[in-house]
Amino acid sequence: NAGVMQNPRHLVRRRGQEARLRCSPMKGHSHVYWYRQLPEEGLKFMVYLQKENIIDESGMPKERFSAEFPKEGPSILRIQQVVRGDSAAYFCASSPGTGGDEQFFGPGTRLTVL
Amino acid sequence: RKEVEQDPGPFNVPEGATVAFNCTYSNSASQSFFWYRQDCRKEPKLLMSVYSSGNEDGRFTAQLNRASQYISLLIRDSKLSDSATYLCVVMGTGRRALTFGSGTRLQVQP
Numbered sequence: 001n002a003g004v005m006q007n008p009r010h011l012v013r014r015r016g017q018e019a020r021l022r023c024s025p026m027k028g029h030s031h032v033y034w035y036r037q038l039p040e041e042g043l044k045f046m047v048y049l050q051k052e053n054i055i056d057e058s059g060m061p062k063e064r065f066s067a068e069f070p071k072e073g074p075s076i077l078r079i080q081q082v083v084r085g086d087s088a089a090y091f092c093a094s095s096p097g098t099g100g101d102e103q104f105f106g107p108g109t110r111l112t113v114l
Numbered sequence: 115r116k117e118v119e120q121d122p123g124p125f126n127v128p129e130g131a132t133v134a135f136n137c138t139y140s141n142s143a144s145q146s147f148f149w150y151r152q153d154c155r156k157e158p159k160l161l162m163s164v165y166s167s168g169n170e171d172g173r174f175t176a177q178l179n180r181a182s183q184y185i186s187l188l189i190r191d192s193k194l195s196d197s198a199t200y201l202c203v204v205m206g207t208g209r210r211a212l213t214f215g216s217g218t219r220l221q222v223q224p
Contacts (some may be wrong), residue, residue: 031210042201043158045211056211091157093212101146101205103212105157 004106019079025094120215137185137202146205151198
């Protein structure tokens with residue numbers, strides 16, 4: 001049973017470009033979460049999605065960041081016009097939504113903004 | 115005050131030692147509690163959920179004290195492979211967002 005998958009694992013962008021991070025949840029999981037870990041800091045919640053719905057985006061920066069989880073395909077975290085401060089590890093987690101609160105994490109995407 | 119506070123360590127212990135980590139949380143309405151471990155900034159891996167009655171998984175024992183808003187993790191018979199950062203994690207009532215502590219670093223030495 002494949003775990004949470006994320007790609008790309010490493011992404012390099014120049015300032016002003018767009019970054020697209022993808023996440024496929026574990027099989028049977030319908031809830032997806034995005035977290036960000038800045039260098040030398042702890043993980044911070046960004047957004048929680050179910051299929052076609054954003055449930056909680058209280059941790060998302062108000063500008064340049066968006067997330068979606070379409071009916072078909074992976075969840076996408078999009079960062080427009082990246083700045084150096086966006087350099088971080090972005091982790092996706094998934095949960096089944098029923099039967100427990102545990103979240104399981106993917107390997108992360110390390111974004112470097114030059 | 116941080117929502118979840120942990121001693122950052124590092125804790126340097128010899129193989130075979132018993133080590134305990136503590137964590138406090140500020141939101142009394144928190145409903146779920148976990149310990150994760152993170153190796154060298156890889157993805158966090160769930161170690162165990164924490165229940166009021168306490169729970170044990172092999173060499174690992176977790177305790178929750180809701181009155182004191184305090185969570186603990188005990189590791190017995192430490193192995194070199196236990197070297198990692200241990201993250202105390204809390205989930206609030208009515209929300210599914212996890213709030214992470216900054217982690218406690220453990221280094222087990224031969």
